[in-house]
Amino acid sequence: MTDTSAMNDRGAARTAPDDLVDVAVVGGGAAGLTLALQLLGQRPGTRIVVLERQGHPVPEATHKVGESTVEIAGYYLREVLGLGHHLQSQQLNKYGLRMFFSKDGNDDITRRVELGHSVRPPGAVGTYQLDRGRLENALGHELLARGVRFLPGTKVESVDLQPDAEHHRLHVRTDDGATRQIHAKWVVDATGRASLLKRRLGLAKKVGHRANAVWFRVGCPIDVDQWSDDPDWHARIEEGRRELSTNHLMGPGYWVWLIRLASGSTSVGIVTDPDLHGFEQLNRFERALEWLDRHEPQCAGIVRRHRDKLQDFRVMKDYAYSCEQVFSADRWCLAGEAGVFLDPLYSPGLDLIAISNSLITDLVTHALDGDDTGERAAIHNQVFLLIAEGWLSIYEKQYALMGNARVMLTKVIWDTAVYWAVPGLLYFHDVLRHLGDRPDMVVGLARFSTASQEVQRFFREWSAVDDEPRDQAPFVRFYDFDFMSRLHLGMTAGLADADLATQFEANIRFIERLSGQLVATVLEEFEAEPWNPAKREQARRWRADEALMSLVEVHLREQESTPLGDQWIRLRPADEAVGTGESR
Numbered sequence: 001m002t003d004t005s006a007m008n009d010r011g012a013a014r015t016a017p018d019d020l021v022d023v024a025v026v027g028g029g030a031a032g033l034t035l036a037l038q039l040l041g042q043r044p045g046t047r048i049v050v051l052e053r054q055g056h057p058v059p060e061a062t063h064k065v066g067e068s069t070v071e072i073a074g075y076y077l078r079e080v081l082g083l084g085h086h087l088q089s090q091q092l093n094k095y096g097l098r099m100f101f102s103k104d105g106n107d108d109i110t111r112r113v114e115l116g117h118s119v120r121p122p123g124a125v126g127t128y129q130l131d132r133g134r135l136e137n138a139l140g141h142e143l144l145a146r147g148v149r150f151l152p153g154t155k156v157e158s159v160d161l162q163p164d165a166e167h168h169r170l171h172v173r174t175d176d177g178a179t180r181q182i183h184a185k186w187v188v189d190a191t192g193r194a195s196l197l198k199r200r201l202g203l204a205k206k207v208g209h210r211a212n213a214v215w216f217r218v219g220c221p222i223d224v225d226q227w228s229d230d231p232d233w234h235a236r237i238e239e240g241r242r243e244l245s246t247n248h249l250m251g252p253g254y255w256v257w258l259i260r261l262a263s264g265s266t267s268v269g270i271v272t273d274p275d276l277h278g279f280e281q282l283n284r285f286e287r288a289l290e291w292l293d294r295h296e297p298q299c300a301g302i303v304r305r306h307r308d309k310l311q312d313f314r315v316m317k318d319y320a321y322s323c324e325q326v327f328s329a330d331r332w333c334l335a336g337e338a339g340v341f342l343d344p345l346y347s348p349g350l351d352l353i354a355i356s357n358s359l360i361t362d363l364v365t366h367a368l369d370g371d372d373t374g375e376r377a378a379i380h381n382q383v384f385l386l387i388a389e390g391w392l393s394i395y396e397k398q399y400a401l402m403g404n405a406r407v408m409l410t411k412v413i414w415d416t417a418v419y420w421a422v423p424g425l426l427y428f429h430d431v432l433r434h435l436g437d438r439p440d441m442v443v444g445l446a447r448f449s450t451a452s453q454e455v456q457r458f459f460r461e462w463s464a465v466d467d468e469p470r471d472q473a474p475f476v477r478f479y480d481f482d483f484m485s486r487l488h489l490g491m492t493a494g495l496a497d498a499d500l501a502t503q504f505e506a507n508i509r510f511i512e513r514l515s516g517q518l519v520a521t522v523l524e525e526f527e528a529e530p531w532n533p534a535k536r537e538q539a540r541r542w543r544a545d546e547a548l549m550s551l552v553e554v555h556l557r558e559q560e561s562t563p564l565g566d567q568w569i570r571l572r573p574a575d576e577a578v579g580t581g582e583s584r
């Protein structure tokens with residue numbers, strides 16, 4: 001745009017050219033900074049300003065929460081934004097998700113059932129543990145180096161949305177108290193929980209999921225591998241170090257994270273269902289420590305040993321929320337936590353940023369190039385909310401399951417398989433922004449969403465009547481099951497369009513089949529115990545459930561032609577190392 005068009009924008013005629021931009025990004029956190037980088041990469045020359053109320057540089061270690069990434073976010077940062085060098089040299093390569101389930105008072109980690117990798121996942125789908133301060137500082141430098149106006153210490157006080165004019169108007173105040181206006185064709189709200197535009201437009205939407213979190217950083221490494229010198233326990237890991245996993249200590253209604261950071265600190269967080277662990281038991285550091293003493297004594301002992309190195313302590317009550325709308329043809333968008341945040345389990349926060357930023361980039365660049373974007377905005381909005389809210393059933397009323405090692409393990413395998421098979425495949429193949437042209441895939445997504453709701457309900461019902469301790473595999477590896485490595489590597493297959501459609505359909509079918517196998521296997525077990533009234537009654541209800549039975553039919557039909565082992569559900573001690581070798 002030239003200064004001439006500025007003259008057409010009422011009130012903008014006296015604006016200095018610097019304060020007239022194509023895109024104003026409000027908030028320079030992970031979402032805003034990465035979006036600016038992506039926009040510029042996609043459409044060089046776009047005039048972007050990023051307005052961040054905090055000064056820079058920000059502190060390392062304690063700056064923000066959200067330190068673990070999974071595959072979509074890893075791919076976004078490395079491949080889409082080209083941050084590979086920063087990730088390799090300034091952050092830590094993550095050694096996958098690892099969980100330890102509660103056993104015998106949780107004072108000996110070797111006795112706990114463990115889920116995790118034994119060998120490194122393939123580099124092509126690498127993931128990272130992020131020091132968020134380090135990341136934001138690096139992104140700020142990168143933006144300035146590429147000529148983006150990144151203005152830390154600048155608070156946006158209000159936004160006048162003017163869809164009928166050429167520019168919206170932002171009122172900003174800098175740290176020295178000076179005020180001015182910025183005029184922008186597009187405004188992106190990336191203010192995180194401050195949710196500037198969401199509040200202003202009344203778009204906040206409640207969700208049924210309730211959970212709380214507290215977290216702190218200690219200024220030293222906490223290395224889970226040093227929690228025992230048992231040689232057998234150490235021998236489980238063939239390659240890599242547990243301390244580089246996103247380690248989770250799991251118990252009824254809670255999980256505790258331990259995440260190493262490249263700056264030398266360790267992030268520790270406790271996430272709880274308020275019905276099982278009241279917030280007041282955790283909302284001060286001393287209380288959180290006492291809570292750890294009761295539920296996670298081995299971890300508590302180590303934190304106590306390092307308490308002189310405590311760097312911060314933060315709390316967040318009732319953190320989950322959604323949004324009625326995130327993108328608009330009236331030239332505004334909500335990015336990152338300014339829109340939706342559901343739950344930190346499985347680290348989807350930066351994934352949602354990757355997905356929403358990619359859709360915003362597509363929308364805004366088309367609009368700036370003069371395309372009519374009314375329909376595009378509406379479709380992108382639906383796609384994003386379908387995916388984001390689709391994640392909700394994974395969490396809603398599911399925290400009680402975390403104390404049931406077998407059900408939760410099966411759920412984690414199912415949730416992970418689904419993540420790789422559906423959003424992972426679509427994101428890695430850059431299809432999400434074209435879904436409006438792919439009705440076949442939208443139908444597939446809807447089918448998947450239905451199966452997903454059913455299966456999450458099934459997990460809940462299963463756990464409610466099957467919570468007796470049992471013998472089971474002490475160490476379950478993600479790649480013990482051939483389908484897991486196939487789905488994981490499938491994300492990076494680089495398929496051409498027609499092959500992708502076929503693969504997506506095959507993945508949806510496979511997820512339905514896995515769901516059916518799950519139901520059939522647990523049903524068989526319940527029906528083998530007719531003397532147990534709770535199991536008998538639950539089995540009767542499942543048999544009468546048409547949705548579940550149609551999934552079972554899919555499984556039974558396919559089992560004849562392509563048998564699939566059920567070890568991922570039975571998880572018996574003999575099932576340890578159950579893989580057939582495809583992945584290892």
Ligand SMILES: Cc1cc2nc3c(=O)[nH]c(=O)nc-3n(C[C@H](O)[C@H](O)[C@H](O)COP(=O)(O)OP(=O)(O)OC[C@H]3O[C@@H](n4cnc5c(N)ncnc54)[C@H](O)[C@@H]3O)c2cc1C
Nearest residue numbers: 027029030031053066067068156191192336337344349350
């Ligand atoms: C307990 C917990 C654990 C989590 N763990 C993970 C995890 O392991 N992995 C993961 O991927 N995600 C995780 N998340 C989510 C992750 O933290 C968020 O997805 C991410 O931080 C959101 O980034 P953002 O840029 O949207 O918001 P923020 O990082 O909050 O950035 C918003 C920015 O806007 C600025 N701002 C606000 N108002 C204004 C204004 N008026 N003017 C100018 N600037 C303004 C703020 O200063 C801030 O810098 C977790 C979340 C929680 C609650």
